[in-house]
Amino acid sequence: MKGQVTPYLTFDGNAKEAIDFYAKAFGAEVQGVQKFGEADFPTPPEAADRIMHARFGKGDFLIMVSDAFLGQPVNTGNNVSLAVTFESEEDIQSVYNALREGGIAHMELQDTFWNSKFAKVQDRFGVIWDLDFPKA
Structure with missing residues (x-):
């Protein structure tokens, strides 16, 4: 595995x-x-x-x-998020800007107490993304 x-x-x-x-x-x-x-x-x-x-x-x-194949329901929910770790502030900012177009920022891109730049964004398709840039 x-x-x-x-x-x-x-x-x-x-x-x-x-x-x-x-x-x-x-x-x-x-x-x-x-x-x-x-x-x-x-x-x-x-x-x-x-x-x-x-x-x-x-x-x-x-x-x-x-x-989904025809007849198979698709339910959009908040029970899944996808975590992505970035290697630069420029990359996280670019992806954050793209994903929030037509979406919702549940947590704006910001510095956090856990020593990261972080955002939680629900995009226009209902998918929730946890974006993280760990600081040294």
């Missing part, structure tokens, strides 16, 4: 939009996209363009994404 967890985000038909948004926000590369219509199993025409599996990443940073 690897020491890292790979988040898997599920959307209700807007996974492609989310992939493009997140890849741009993090300066990441989309590493593959497969649609349900490309799979080797019967797929209704209205599900053909939904994303069955995709991934994007940069270095060790990797996220996998899909759309």
Whole structure:
């Protein structure tokens, strides 16, 4: 087992939009996209363009994404957040600015008592991000 967890985000038909948004926000590369219509199993025409599996990443940073299959409900909630640690103040500021466009900052980007610059942002897709830049 690897020491890292790979988040898997599920959307209700807007996974492609989310992939493009997140890849741009993090300066990441989309590493593959497969649609349900490309799979080797019967797929209704209205599900053909939904994303069955995709991934994007940069270095060790990797996220996998899909759309739910038709009829499978997607519930947006606050029971999951994704923690990202940054190596510079410029990087955390850039990602923070991108994610809060159309989203909500639950905790503005700020210096913290635990010796970090930190923010908690819920993006326009309802995903909650914990952004952290540890200080030396």
